[in-house]
Amino acid sequence: xxxxxxxxxxxxxxxxxxxxxxxxxxxxxxxxxxxxxxxxxxxxxxxxxxxxxxxxxxxxxxxxxxxxxxxxxxxxxxxxxxxxxxxxxxxxxxxxxxxxxxxxxxxxxxxxxxxxxxxxxxxxxxxxxxxxxxxxxxxxxxxxxxxxxxxxxxxxxxxxxxxxxxxxxxxxxxxxxxxxxxxxxxxxxxxxxxxxxxxxxxxxxxxxxxxxxxxxxxxxxxxxxxxxxxxxxxxxxxxxxxxxxxxxxxxxxxxxxxxxxxxxxxxxxxxxxxxxxxxxxxxxxxxxxxxxxxxxxxxxxxxxxxxxxxxxxxxxxxxxxxxxxxxxxxxxxxxxxxxxxxxxxxxxxxxxxxxxxxxxxxxxxxxxxxxxxxxxxxxxxxxxxxxxxxxxxxxxxxxxxxxxxxxxxxxxxxxxxxxxxxxxxxxxxxxxxxxxxxxxxxxxxxxxxxxxxxxxxxxxxxxxxxxxxxxxx
Numbered sequence: 001x002x003x004x005x006x007x008x009x010x011x012x013x014x015x016x017x018x019x020x021x022x023x024x025x026x027x028x029x030x031x032x033x034x035x036x037x038x039x040x041x042x043x044x045x046x047x048x049x050x051x052x053x054x055x056x057x058x059x060x061x062x063x064x065x066x067x068x069x070x071x072x073x074x075x076x077x078x079x080x081x082x083x084x085x086x087x088x089x090x091x092x093x094x095x096x097x098x099x100x101x102x103x104x105x106x107x108x109x110x111x112x113x114x115x116x117x118x119x120x121x122x123x124x125x126x127x128x129x130x131x132x133x134x135x136x137x138x139x140x141x142x143x144x145x146x147x148x149x150x151x152x153x154x155x156x157x158x159x160x161x162x163x164x165x166x167x168x169x170x171x172x173x174x175x176x177x178x179x180x181x182x183x184x185x186x187x188x189x190x191x192x193x194x195x196x197x198x199x200x201x202x203x204x205x206x207x208x209x210x211x212x213x214x215x216x217x218x219x220x221x222x223x224x225x226x227x228x229x230x231x232x233x234x235x236x237x238x239x240x241x242x243x244x245x246x247x248x249x250x251x252x253x254x255x256x257x258x259x260x261x262x263x264x265x266x267x268x269x270x271x272x273x274x275x276x277x278x279x280x281x282x283x284x285x286x287x288x289x290x291x292x293x294x295x296x297x298x299x300x301x302x303x304x305x306x307x308x309x310x311x312x313x314x315x316x317x318x319x320x321x322x323x324x325x326x327x328x329x330x331x332x333x334x335x336x337x338x339x340x341x342x343x344x345x346x347x348x349x350x351x352x353x354x355x356x357x358x359x360x361x362x363x364x365x366x367x368x369x370x371x372x373x374x375x376x377x378x379x380x381x382x383x384x385x386x387x388x389x390x391x392x393x394x395x396x397x398x399x400x401x402x403x404x405x406x407x408x409x410x411x412x413x414x415x416x417x418x419x420x421x422x423x424x425x426x427x428x429x430x431x432x433x434x435x436x437x438x439x440x441x442x443x444x445x446x447x448x449x450x451x452x453x454x455x456x457x458x459x460x461x462x463x464x465x466x467x468x469x470x471x472x473x
Contacts, residue, residue: 040277045250051138052248053287058131058159059236060288061124064295068121069225075111077103078221080175080213080313089308100175100217101312108307119299125167127295129327132160140365140391142378144249149375150366152246155239157363162232164327169224171325174305175217180210180313181322185335189351192344210315247271249378271376321408330398331355333405337426358394385444393437400429 030036045052079099085092087102087110097105107114136156139145145153172183187209191197206212206219248271274280310319324332331351338350369387381388403410404425411418 035277039244040275042244042276043248043271043273044276044280045248045271045273047251053283054131054135054138056284056287057291058128058135060291061128061131061295062232062236063288064292065121065124065128066229068117068124069229071117072107072121073221073225075103075107075114076100076173076221078173078217079103080210080217091308097312098175098213100173101307104174104176104307115303116296116299119303120295122305123295123298123302125170126326127291129160129163129167132156132163133327136160136362137391137395141381141384141388142249142251143369143375143384143387144378145366146369146375147371147373148246149249150370152239152242153366154363155235155242157359159232159235159239161359162228162235166224166228166232167325167327169220169228172220173217173224174307175213175313176307176310177312177314177317177319178310178322181318182324184209185324185332185351189335189347192348193352194348210313213313247376248273249376251378323405326402329405330401331405333401333403333407333429336404336407337401337429358397362394382444382447385441385448388444389437389441392440393433396436397429397433400425400432404429 026035047053077099081099082096083099083102085095085097085102085105087093087106089105089109092102092105104118107118109115136153139149139153139156168183168186172179172186187201187205190204191201193200204219204223205216207215209216250271250273274283323329334354335347335350338346340346342349381391407418407421407425410425411421414421
């Protein structure tokens with residue numbers, strides 16, 4: 001926020017530190033809320049591409065999840081005991097179904113706006129995971145995890161893991177036949193962990209599943225609505241506290257061209273951008289409204305996961321085409337890639353060991369690739385051949401593993417048996433990520449050589465319409 005603002009008229013100049021000296025509304029609010037506090041002038045970097053807003057989308061999606069989840073939690077019954085359903089879902093009217101399944105039927109088909117709110121919650125869970133993932137992609141490829149920003153990378157990794165676990169428990173709560181089968185797979189995977197498997201099953205599930213579902217469902221409900229959201233709130237608060245304490249990373253120094261050409265391009269002692277209030281605050285409101293509108297559109301026109309079609313949990317049957325939500329499909333793919341003849345050890349390798357190695361590599365990456373001196377400018381991914389190649393290879397590995405998780409569907413689409421498809425899926429997962437990473441690395445190294453080995457920065461030369469604020473704390 002500038003220390004001095006000049007207001008001109010025909011007779012005088014009015015020096016002032018008040019951002020809006022002639023606004024009675026601002027003056028009234030400032031007297032009561034302290035809108036002139038230095039934190040209100042904290043600069044947010046300008047971003048012509050909107051990539052810096054992915055974190056805000058994740059935050060607002062979580063708020064919507066909390067609101068819709070509160071509504072759903074007041075109507076949901078975490079019970080596996082049989083009850084007689086007497087609602088509008090005619091195929092189940094007068095029949096006995098598990099209490100959890102009946103309560104979700106009631107929410108979906110009997111409570112006004114119940115299906116809509118449930119679908120907003122469903123799509124919100126998808127968007128929450130997707131927004132965190134894309135946000136971390138942006139941070140990774142731009143090198144924004146480097147000194148001094150490693151703590152927020154660790155916190156963000158924790159948020160992503162908690163979001164995945166939260167999605168797993170939420171997926172199990174309707175206790176339909178599809179989610180029951182997927183939850184059994186997760187229960188079995190947990191039990192394969194050497195030494196700790198049985199203890200972790202008791203800690204997370206509270207008993208055998210689905211045999212002891214009457215005690216497992218309340219535990220999962222508690223974790224889904226209270227424990228995990230509380231941990232997520234705590235990490236979000238820590239993430240925001242670190243963000244406010246540190247400087248934001250800006251785009252490459254060329255972002256200070258155009259209307260910002262009076263700024264030192266390589267001076268990272270301040271951040272050039274727009275102040276938190278009122279400019280960034282108004283942008284934030286727009287992002288929240290767009291997020292809510294997107295989820296409302298998806299909920300209204302794409303009401304997926306119709307449990308009346310799936311049916312209640314049945315311990316004696318396994319539905320065809322069973323699989324987890326998309327954000328766990330890569331783990332399911334790892335299970336599919338390990339030969340079934342390996343038994344429990346194979347389930348441990350595919351369902352626990354491989355995902356743990358991949359997640360661990362993600363978490364510790366800032367300790368592998370870092371700088372001795374603080375870095376406050378985002379890097380151009382084209383100038384980082386090795387890091388960009390690793391990122392592309394990792395993304396392709398997740399994609400190919402997800403394809404392996406959809407083995408049944410892929411086999412049907414291409415007209416091939418699952419047994420005949422299996423070696424092709426193994427080859428796909430070994431070859432494609434490796435070849436993609438090598439190709440990206442070779443192309444970017446060739447680009448560097450063509451440019452003379454320098455770090456030519458090509459990102460973000462766009463102009464901004466606002467007056468820049470600077471943050472030099």
